[in-house]
Each structure stands twice: as C-alpha cells, then as structure tokens.
Amino acid sequence: MWAPNRVVNRDLRWTRCSLLILALLGLICIVLSACWGGGNKGSVPAKGANPSAAATATAETMSGIAPILLFNGTGTSPNDVAAVETILNNNQLDYSTANSLQLNQSGESQIQGYRLLIVPGGNFVDMGNSLTSNATANIRNAVQNGLNYLGICAGAFFAGNSPYNGLNLTSGVRFSFYAEESRGIRKAVVSIADAGGRTLDQYWEDGPELTGWGAVVAKYPDGAPAVVEGTFGNGWVILSGVHPEAPAGWRQGMTFNTPVTVSNAYAGRLIHAALNRTPLSHY
Numbered sequence: 001m002w003a004p005n006r007v008v009n010r011d012l013r014w015t016r017c018s019l020l021i022l023a024l025l026g027l028i029c030i031v032l033s034a035c036w037g038g039g040n041k042g043s044v045p046a047k048g049a050n051p052s053a054a055a056t057a058t059a060e061t062m063s064g065i066a067p068i069l070l071f072n073g074t075g076t077s078p079n080d081v082a083a084v085e086t087i088l089n090n091n092q093l094d095y096s097t098a099n100s101l102q103l104n105q106s107g108e109s110q111i112q113g114y115r116l117l118i119v120p121g122g123n124f125v126d127m128g129n130s131l132t133s134n135a136t137a138n139i140r141n142a143v144q145n146g147l148n149y150l151g152i153c154a155g156a157f158f159a160g161n162s163p164y165n166g167l168n169l170t171s172g173v174r175f176s177f178y179a180e181e182s183r184g185i186r187k188a189v190v191s192i193a194d195a196g197g198r199t200l201d202q203y204w205e206d207g208p209e210l211t212g213w214g215a216v217v218a219k220y221p222d223g224a225p226a227v228v229e230g231t232f233g234n235g236w237v238i239l240s241g242v243h244p245e246a247p248a249g250w251r252q253g254m255t256f257n258t259p260v261t262v263s264n265a266y267a268g269r270l271i272h273a274a275l276n277r278t279p280l281s282h283y
Contacts, residue, residue: 008068017201018126027138052139060077065114066094066095066096066114067114067115067275068088068094068115068117068271069086069097069098069111069114069116069117069118069119070085070096070098070118070120071099071118071119071120072099073099073100073103073130073131074098074099074100074127074129075122075124075125075127075130075154076119076120076121076122076127077120077121077122079250080121080122080152080153080245081097081118081120083243083245083246083250084118084245086245086264087264088271089269090264090268091272093201093275095118096114100131100135103131103135103139103155104131104134104135106135107138108141108142110232111138111139111142111147111155112145112146112147114147115147115148116148116149116150116271116274116275117139117142117143117149118149118150118151118155118271119149119150119151119152119158119159120152120153120245121152121153121154121155121207122153123154123155124162124166125164127154127158128158128162128164128165128166129165131162131165136165136166136167140167140168142235143169143233143237144233144235145233145234145235146235147235148236148275149167149169149232149235149238149274150239150240150270150271150274151240152237152240152243152245153206153207153208153241153242153243155239156175156207156208156210156239156241157175159206159237159253160208160213161173161174162171162174169224169235169237170212170214170232172215173212175208175210175211175212176208176211177206177207177208177209178204178207178224179220179222180184180204181222186206187204187205187206188204188205188254188263189203189255189256190226191221192218192219192220192221192226192227193218194218194227194280195218195281195282196215196281200218200244200262200263200266201256201257202244202246202258202263203242203244203250203254204241204243207240207243208241209224209226209241210224210225210227210228210241213228213230214228214230214237214239215228215230215279215282215283216283217229217238217280217281217282217283219283220241225241226240226242227239227240227241227242227270227280229273229279230278238270238273238274244266244267244270245263245264246260246263246265247260
C-alpha cells in the first residue's frame with residue numbers, strides 16, 4: 001500500500017527539482033545574453049519613446065540593436081546626457097548608452113553596428129583621457145567605414161584633432177573656444193544664423209567655434225561657424241558648438257527670444273540629419 005505512494009512522491013519531487021533547474025538555467029541564459037563585448041549590456045538598455053518599457057526590454061532594429069549609441073562616460077555632463085535623452089525620446093528614436101569602460105572593451109565592428117554615435121557636452125579633456133587609444137582608433141575607423149557622428153560642444157572638440165586623445169575626424173583641424181571665452185564669459189545666450197535665414201537664440205557654454213572644417217550650417221554673431229557638417233570617409237559628421245537640446249531649466253536668469261520648444265526642435269533636426277545622412281542647408 002505505501003510503496004506506490006513513495007514512488008509517486010519521489011517522482012513529484014524529481015519533477016519539481018527538474019522544473020527549478022530549468023528555471024535557473026533559463027535565468028542564466030537571459031543574464032548571459034545581456035553581455036556586450038565584455039561590458040554589461042544590462043546597464044546599456046535601448047531606450048526610446050516608452051521609457052518604462054525600455055527598463056525591461058531592448059528596442060531592436062533589423063540589425064538587432066538600437067540605431068543610436070549615446071556616450072555617457074567619463075567627462076560627459078550628466079545633465080546634458082539627460083537633455084539629449086529627452087530629445088531622443090520626444091522624437092521616438094531608439095538608442096543605447098555606453099560608458100568609457102564599455103567603449104574601451106568594444107571592437108570596431110561592435111561600434112559600427114550602430115548608425116549614429118552621439119557625444120554630448122561636458123569636458124572633452126576628461127572624455128578623451130578616459131578612453132584608450134585603441135578605443136578612439138576603433139571609433140575613428142568605424143566613422144570612416146560608415147558610422148555617423150554627432151558631437152555637441154565637448155563632443156565637437158573631441159571630434160577634432162584634440163591633443164587629449166581626440167578622434168581627429170577633421171583631418172588635422174583643431175578647434176578653439178568661441179570668442180566669448182576670451183572675454184571671460186563661460187555661458188551665454190548666442191544668436192546663431194542658419195543658411196536658411198533663420199536666427200535662433202541658443203544656449204552656449206564653453207563651446208567651440210568650428211572654423212576650418214566642413215560646410216557651415218549656422219554662424220555665431222561674429223560670423224564664426226557654430227554648426228558644421230561634412231564627411232569623414234563614409235561617415236556623416238555634424239558638429240555643434242551650441243546646445244539646442246538645453247532644457248528650460250538651463251535658461252534661468254537668461255533672456256531668450258527663441259522659445260525652448262523651437263530650440264529643442266532644432267536639436268531634433270540635427271539628430272535626424274546625422275542619423276539619416278541628410279545634408280542641411282549651408283553657406
């Protein structure tokens with residue numbers, strides 16, 4: 001009478017144990033599938049128009065990854081990273097983020113899997129110094145072979161021939177600070193004039209003037225290039241010395257004639273142009 005019951009109980013215990021083992025193996029597989037070139041892709045989820053879903057799922061394209069990679073490593077301004085993320089989300093553009101360690105551990109083919117690399121504002125000295133020479137060489141080669149690049153403020157300095165491990169996407173051209181810097185001004189409202197005849201008040205903070213490279217898309221009040229575009233090999237490159245992505249909170253104590261929504265729309269236009277290799281009107 002008891003022997004069959006013991007067999008049934010033992011079978012049930014084995015079944016439960018087997019299910020537990022399968023569940024654990026499934027969890028391990030999920031964790032392992034999140035790895036990205038030695039880094040932890042769990043910390044670089046794709047993000048887009050639905051931030052809540054982005055926390056648990058990776059938005060993918062036909063190539064298996066988000067089309068845009070946003071650098072948020074050492075030297076980047078967390079506030080500017082957040083500002084760029086807001087523009088990307090508002091434009092329903094899927095993206096992933098990568099810090100300095102992850103770029104240092106990534107090969108050229110991994111970086112080139114994206115369509116666009118965005119490097120935001122911050123400190124271009126710390127940006128370059130946080131990356132290995134191999135990492136910057138991999139980025140440079142990826143752009144040469146077709147990756148597009150958008151550099152904003154420090155990201156524009158970093159794209160030039162910076163002595164601080166810069167990318168040199170400009171064939172030797174090194175950018176200087178815009179003239180306001182020499183007058184002791186660290187941030188200001190500047191009116192940029194685009195080739196279409198529009199004048200837009202933009203937030204500027206320690207940004208470069210982009211003399212000597214590319215086609216001039218917009219100019220500072222003194223005529224120096226504020227936004228430029230051009231190619232490096234097969235890659236499309238757009239550089240901005242101003243912060244069109246700046247949120248309303250950055251404008252406190254300053255007077256802008258251009259509404260923040262219009263400035264932010266210009267930031268979205270630059271991102272779309274860089275992503276889709278769309279030439280902008282230029283002088």
